[in-house]
Amino acid sequence: MFPLFLHLTDRLVVVIGGGAVGRRKAAAVLDAGAHVRLVCLESLPPDETHPALDWRTEPYAAAHLDGAVLVFAAATLDVNARVVADARARGLWVNSASDPEAGDFFVPAVVRRGDFVVAVGTGGAAPALAREIRRRLNEQFDDDFGRWVALLAELRPLVLEHVQDAERRRLFFERWSRWEWLERLRRDGADVVRTGMLQELRDGGGAASSPL
Known part of the structure; x- marks a missing residue:
């Protein structure tokens, strides 16, 4: 198995099947910014x-796959088999809910906090275990963690702009990635942490930095 993250913004993903599984797949890729064509017999x-x-x-037809970059087969066994065959014939990656080994990829359990994403997979062997690990990670990586990641993303361009020395930049990023900043954010809020990081940047840039 080779893990990777896909950019799906404004790209077409086709989901065949409108049951609970198909709708979950559709919701997940919609959250990733994709356009979704969902084909099923349900309203x-x-x-x-x-x-x-x-x-x-x-009813499903092979033409429903036109323009897709990714396909999910989440219908009946026979329809899923047709979808897999049609997708393969077109060179499209396909996931089969009923026969994971027949497809090209598995869908991991995901923890998402803004731009921070953790994906947990077991190669289809133990999806319930992957969901339990996700539940535990959800508790550890809470909404405050997402705000910390967003703050680091916000301040990163400032460091790149004002700190010319690569080693100094590395030290800033490493210091701001220490768990103490997360604990401070949980205690005092994101605005206080932002102010503290900016002050550290002003005080710690030295000769290698230009003034903010």
């Missing part, structure tokens, strides 16, 4: 509309 639930969701209540 669109009124509370699951989305501007990037093209829900088609009709």
